[in-house]
Amino acid sequence: MRCLKYQVNNQFKDFLPDPGDFELIHENIPPIKQGEFLVKAKFISTDPYLRSFANRSSVPYEQFGFQVGRVVESKHPDYPATMNVVSHSGWRDYTVLNGDPDEIFNIKPYNAPVGNLPLSYAVGALGMPGMTAYLGLLEICRPEAGEVVCVSSAAGAVGSLVGQIAKLQGCTVIGFAGTDAKVDMLRNELKFDHAFNYKATKDVKGAIRSVTHGIDCYFDNVGGTLSAQVMECMNENGRVAVCGSISLYGKNSSPRKKPHLPASVTGVSFSFTQWNLEQQGAALAQLKTWIEQGKIQAKETIVKGFEGLPNTFIGMLRGDYVGKTVVKV
Template sequence: MKISKYVVTSSFKDFLPEPGDFELRNEKYPPKLKNGEFLVKAEYISTDPYMRSFANKRIAPYEQFGFQVGKVIETTNPEYPTAMTVVSHSGWRDYSVLNGDPDPIFGIKPYDPQIGELPMSLALGALGMPGMTAYLGLLNICQPKAGEVVCVSSAAGAVGSIAGQIAKLKGCVVIGFAGTDEKVRILTEELGFDYGFNYKTIKNVKDSVLSVCSGIDCYFDNVGGDLSVGVMECMKNQGRVAVCGSTSSYGNPSLMKMPKIPFTVKVQGFSFTQWSWQEQKAAIQQIKEWIDNGSIKVKESVTNGFEELPNAFIAMLRGDMVGKVVVKL
């Protein structure tokens, strides 16, 4: 048996990779696991915007990194018994030989997501890194209070859709920006956002924001660029901005721009890894409780087939998908 994996053979020239930048390769299946090792068969593999950002720091060829969730099918490690569900940062490969050590990028050990009867794919989205990011970034950096106005960019994405719903649970007025009219409809009609705007069709971001409120208290920023400049120019005194990502400038840092904001506004970048594993687990447990009781709705786009990973990744970056984008093997 052979293990299949994707290797990035050509550094991404622009924001969107090309399918030809990825090559499907095989490696030999280990004849025998070493003491402490275990073999995981992937069932879902994640695509995320950070993969494009982190690519700028790497020189091809390199194995495509990323989160996946699967089942242990062979083991010599008592902490990871056969049939255990495991989330790991093992990359785009159908089988992974692991030993329980933290991954070199995020420092996370393979773990059981304990998602119960919920779909396994959620372990890569609302009950995984995106959910942790939304929960920890919004509540610890923005610290929204009931009655405040919270704005979320890329609001129909894996992180933004959860962040916006958490803000609603905290009693806030929530504004979301997305890239299609259908995504805006989903925000306001399905996810409970108070207002939604298609940033591609509105004439002016600042005018749009101020048409529905007197200013922004909290901004959960996933995109940077002109959109974020417009939003941040609506910030109130003592406002808080959590900078989760800057997808508009991935592949072209010259597009990063600075807005004019009140001196009292706090702007802070963050990564979910700055919080402890105990805090990350607590975030997942709370989101699971909200999903179980219907307080949070999860949107995901599932593509079938290992061979579709590059196309799903590109489509996610292009904004073709709603919610968390995963590939089912």
């Protein structure tokens, strides 16, 4: 049989890739062998880390990424037919796997932990973004009731969960997003206490000071100028969880002004992979319970069409979508 996959042929010159950097390729798939299983992709993830990792790889390379699919044929006892499997198999509609870990995150394919919830959640709120939000906030920032938590890219896959989890901890939550519609969503649907459109806010520090005495925990998804201004508002003994620096991806590494921070503030860069499988599983189980109880909303945008994957990825980076952006195959 044949499958479709995307190959990256050019290094991305700018923050936003060019659709022409990607090539759609037909590939012949041989019959599966003993110990292998064939997965048909159902939802493919687009994430900011795909941009940050891109130019670390020499071209051409197959576009990596998370997907969730269904096992359609199996000769592996642990992956029976009809199982829904999450893997880091990349942008391809069919994949032959053998259960080994992937080369980037060292994660073995695993049964999608969604229960009766939408399968797309397996690459969103109940996948890597969910683990990142939960563990980064609760294990790195460790917010306490009554503290102030600030989140950048707050309407995205990770940030939208971070703010809601912080509210469940009894915190005051401030979010920054890139459009007025996203700000309204944060305030009215996700119940953030305060939200600002960073593109329309000339004085970020002034905006923060207008609603709070300062920031105790900052969950940083963007880096750059916005984060520098937020960190100027950190309180004594504040904690910063550095999840991503999307504003800097694809830009040169010229020196940037460092924010003035109290000496007691701690900042930690992290990846969800630093926690073991038991901790990751516990995080997903708690998130699933909160979603089922209606305490957390799993915001997502589903775009149909494998052929449109590059444009959807570019749109996600541009900020066109709300929550987790996934492509339905």
